[in-house]
Amino acid sequence: MPNQVSDVNNLLDSLYLELLDLIEQHTECRINIERINNAGQLLLAKTRYNQGSNSISTAQIPTENSEDFKALCNVEKELDIENTIAGEKKHLIRHKVEKSQGYVEPLHWFAALPPTTLRNATEYFKKSVELVVQGANIQTELLAVMDKIERLKQIKKQLVL
């Protein structure tokens, strides 16, 4: 714990700089997600144009009455005390399609023989999922930095008094 006001001020300065950097990364990540999703959605629209407007809709996706299945993508946490303030980092796990184990291919909800446009759209959305995990890591770090700033402000108040 820092025991001088100048130490606290120096730490706060570096944390505020870190916060600004994380805010920039956060916004940049959202813009990248927007760009990738737009490209994917354009390909979904092309698929609808070629295959019919109802070929890609909520009518094809599973509902509560459908058979249960597992997500192909999961998020796992790992400790990373050296490089992060939050002390942990999320990373993406992608499972192989294995129907017997409940890992089904989502493309087959929409077509038995998925057209190229739909396959390409899927690639964009897979990339988007990776960006989402990256965004979640930035957000966790952002919250950890904000928490640390608040705690340092309290320490500074006690030192000034």
Place this chain on the structure above:
Amino acid sequence: MALHSAIRGKLISVIGDEDTCVGFLLGGVGEINKNRHPNFMVVDKNTAVSEIEDCFKRFLKRDDIDIILINQNCAELIRHVIDAHTSPVPAVLEIPSKDHPYDASKDSILRRARGMFNPEDLVR
């Protein structure tokens, strides 16, 4: 990114319009568990705000969900609930949709971050 078959981590859930949900489901995030509970919700013009709110609260309570994705326009409808969620887990990510581009000024996390730059606090 690792490729595993034995290890199971936590889920990414989605609340959003048709294209957002279809997209992320194609990306492989969708799941319907043994209790028939999906980790996604499609919001259309007929969906009541209370339904979105209930679904969001349900996702917050589930311990197998680590990230909640929500379209920013849907998040705007339940802003009070999102602002009240201050815990880092699950991480709530506001994402843009086809009809509503990302607006950083509406994002709950960024609004909190901007609040840190209070001029009174910055004076030494």
